[in-house]
Amino acid sequence: xxxxxxxxxxxxxxxxxxxxxxxxxxxxxxxxxxxxxxxxxxxxxxxxxxxxxxxxxxxxxxxxxxxxxxxxxxxxxxxxxxxxxxxxxxxxxxxxxxxxxxxxxxxxxxxxxxxxxxxxxxxxxxxxxxxxxxxxxxxxxxxxxxxxxxxxxxxxxxxxxxxxxxxxxxxxxxxxxxxxxxxxxxxxxxxxxxxxxxxxxxxxxxxxxxxxxxxxxxxxxxxxxxxxxxxxxxxxxxxxxxxxxxxxxxxxxxxxxxxxxxxxxxxxxxxxxxxxxxxxxxxxxxxxxxxxxxxxxxxxxxxxxxxxxxxxxxxxxxxxxxxxxxxxxxxxxxxxxxxxxxxxxxxxxxxxxxxxxxxxxxxxxxxxxxxxxxxxx
Amino acid sequence: xxxxxxxxxxxxxxxxxxxxxxxxxxxxxxxxxxxxxxxxxxxxxxxxxxxxxxxxxxxxxxxxxxxxxxxxxxxxxxxxxxxxxxxxxxxxxxxxxxxxxxxxxxxxxxxxxxxxxxxxxxxxxxxxxxxxxxxxxxxxxxxxxxxxxxxxxxxxxxxxxxxxxxxxxxxxxxxxxxxxxxxxxxxxxxxxxxxxxxxxxxxxxxxxxxxxxxxxxxxxxxxxxxxxxxxxxxxxxxxxxxxxxxxxxxxxxxxxxxxxxxxxxxxxxxxxxxxxxxxxxxxxxxxxxxxxxxxxxxxxxxxxxxxxxxxxxxxxxxxxxxxxxxxxxxxxxxxxxxxxxxxxxxxxxxxxxxxxxxxxxxxxxxxxxxxxxxxxxxxxxxxxxxxxxxxxxxxxxxxxxxxxxxxxxxxxxxxxxxxxxxxxxxxxxxxxxxxxxx
Numbered sequence: 026x027x028x029x030x031x032x033x034x035x036x037x038x039x040x041x042x043x044x045x046x047x048x049x050x051x052x053x054x055x056x057x058x059x060x061x062x063x064x065x066x067x068x069x070x071x072x073x074x075x076x077x078x079x080x081x082x083x084x085x086x087x088x089x090x091x092x093x094x095x096x097x098x099x100x101x102x103x104x105x106x107x108x109x110x111x112x113x114x115x116x117x118x119x120x121x122x123x124x125x126x127x128x129x130x131x132x133x134x135x136x137x138x139x140x141x142x143x144x145x146x147x148x149x150x151x152x153x154x155x156x157x158x159x160x161x162x163x164x165x166x167x168x169x170x171x172x173x174x175x176x177x178x179x180x181x182x183x184x185x186x187x188x189x190x191x192x193x194x195x196x197x198x199x200x201x202x203x204x205x206x207x208x209x210x211x212x213x214x215x216x217x218x219x220x221x222x223x224x225x226x227x228x229x230x231x232x233x234x235x236x237x238x239x240x241x242x243x244x245x246x247x248x249x250x251x252x253x254x255x256x257x258x259x260x261x262x263x264x265x266x267x268x269x270x271x272x273x274x275x276x277x278x279x280x281x282x283x284x285x286x287x288x289x290x291x292x293x294x295x296x297x298x299x300x301x302x303x304x305x306x307x308x309x310x311x312x313x314x315x316x317x318x319x320x321x322x323x324x325x326x327x328x329x330x331x332x333x334x335x336x337x338x339x340x341x342x343x344x345x346x347x348x349x350x351x352x353x354x355x356x357x358x359x360x361x362x363x364x365x366x367x368x369x370x371x372x373x374x375x376x377x378x379x380x381x382x383x384x385x386x387x388x389x390x391x392x393x394x395x396x397x398x399x400x401x402x
Numbered sequence: 403x404x405x406x407x408x409x410x411x412x413x414x415x416x417x418x419x420x421x422x423x424x425x426x427x428x429x430x431x432x433x434x435x436x437x438x439x440x441x442x443x444x445x446x447x448x449x450x451x452x453x454x455x456x457x458x459x460x461x462x463x464x465x466x467x468x469x470x471x472x473x474x475x476x477x478x479x480x481x482x483x484x485x486x487x488x489x490x491x492x493x494x495x496x497x498x499x500x501x502x503x504x505x506x507x508x509x510x511x512x513x514x515x516x517x518x519x520x521x522x523x524x525x526x527x528x529x530x531x532x533x534x535x536x537x538x539x540x541x542x543x544x545x546x547x548x549x550x551x552x553x554x555x556x557x558x559x560x561x562x563x564x565x566x567x568x569x570x571x572x573x574x575x576x577x578x579x580x581x582x583x584x585x586x587x588x589x590x591x592x593x594x595x596x597x598x599x600x601x602x603x604x605x606x607x608x609x610x611x612x613x614x615x616x617x618x619x620x621x622x623x624x625x626x627x628x629x630x631x632x633x634x635x636x637x638x639x640x641x642x643x644x645x646x647x648x649x650x651x652x653x654x655x656x657x658x659x660x661x662x663x664x665x666x667x668x669x670x671x672x673x674x675x676x677x678x679x680x681x682x683x684x685x686x687x688x689x690x691x692x693x694x695x696x697x698x699x700x701x702x703x704x705x706x707x708x709x710x711x712x713x714x715x716x717x718x719x720x721x722x723x724x725x726x727x728x729x730x731x732x733x734x735x736x737x738x739x740x741x742x743x744x745x746x747x748x749x750x751x752x753x754x755x756x757x758x759x760x761x762x763x764x765x766x767x768x769x770x771x772x773x774x775x776x777x778x779x780x781x782x783x784x785x786x787x788x789x790x791x792x793x794x795x796x797x798x799x800x801x802x803x804x805x806x807x808x809x810x811x812x813x814x815x816x817x818x819x820x821x822x823x824x825x826x827x828x829x830x831x832x833x834x835x836x837x838x839x840x
Contacts, residue, residue: 034405
């Protein structure tokens, strides 16, 4: 176990949720369960329809061959694992799925899932690739179209009241993740980065009420725990898809402390708190479109960079670890862009390419150790 | 060799020198009329670009999925697709230069897994081969690599304004109108940063030129669909080049006209230049780093490519020039639904597969060659569905990995081996047994 990890039953419960290819909480749900593939999909709309939303992953998929049949070895292993999970029946409890034009890999995973799975419902959202205000109405239209499509397929009415209730519930989830994030930002920290990622991944899988209950326990246990000692260096973890706390665990096992993240399944992808109100779809659209931008958003690197700098300074980090799944193209100019900025404002950075589902702990350990040494830690 | 009597970057001088040398060679070749006119117009475009640069005219950068009509309509503004130097070096310059640009981009942290056109573009930008832009246009078509290169381009010139065009993955009126609306927004952006006023009458003339180009391309496609094909395979990918740099210009119209008239004359003369045994739809990217491969395929294997995905120009490209709205709608529709690759890659696999089946039938092909440019994640991501569709239709399909601008990924000999084995061991025997889909 990593130093300072909270030894509590609650973490075991959260880990059980995220490590399972078929989480009990979803399987036992009395509501229809619908999977979604991207952080630009507001699960609040599903919740307001009486649907259990679950973020699709490839957890527990050791063999992606059915995904590889339709995609290829030149595609992202996350997309291949998710496709395999759906086609192999690990998601046979789903009533449907919703995809987004996140990237080419996810688009093609969606093509394979639509063509080859027997899921009853397939939703789709085209999310603009720029923050320019004139594109906002398109996203609102897309969310309204999704709402109508869910209403038609599931025979429900999604009311403004129900949307506002869902927004409030999800804001509570965000609040708990923020509090956990604050605990790991402390110096010395009260919780490690791996456990925060475990929590934020679980937040995408569990019903919000259940997650909030467990998160409150975890926050209380962490507050009472001894601070994490013997940290060699505080780092931040950035980049693309990462839903595997084992990867963070490996980094922290070398003495680093992941004091902050900007990850899709971490704190970045949960988005900002949503303002409930008279037009909840518009509120959701505003919060989700203008979240800290994923690299799929064009021309928004400066905002992402500034957010990263603020995080880096805010958590008193000494280094940056950038990770990316091999073959991911939308994140592929990020290292170039960061290095370009670092020419005038040097910051230490370690770049790690990875495959989904594999931790390669030996290689990662060596590279993280070398990085920490280069920091003089 | 100096360009317009001035010394330029050696890479540009090599392109200039090679184009002029090639024009000399093809002018002497009775089969070389279309190639000669193509090269002459590329040369004229380069000369015009350098003349504008020398006069201090503003220059607009953009990426692969954008079409330059609006820039032409500003008058006196240079247009540069940032992949231009890498592409020209590969096709009509020194391939080693293209591979150097790729290496430069990768050395600066740009991922090796991105498209070599974009890596080459980034390398060219980093190397300083292009004049500073007054502004930039970034579009998310045809693929994620464009998203990435726009991000890199914007960072390299992070004081220069960028306008992003967002193209949804749908094929419907709402999408075309959405893109047209963004073109409407782009006009004041371009005017502000170039200091030029868009002249709607000039835009109408530019679009008339585009429409004539479209008509020539459709005529060209019809003539190329005749069996046997009478024009070299290596010319079929040129629509893509034309769309990126020249559409709406007299250079583009001249090239399209030359392509159409050249094959018409050849079909009417009935003189065959190669013995056609097998017809294949080349789906995906051409082997730009050595287009003589197509000559080898024709002479050694009797394999002809009557059409490829870069050459196919969908029959929905006429721009209605009766009003500002119809012009912008027409430009938008054409940019997302006719531009090779953007048409097939940005949506679902349904369009990709349907277009292949259409081309297979129209061009009376025997088989398909999926030349799998390793960075084309959208097509590799749909490879299973594509193979299934071909199998169901009884169409033999060769699939291999290579890189369209980087000769180091799949060497020439290996490429020849893959293609000759497919033709000689699979397609020809099946054809002889009468087992081909028709």
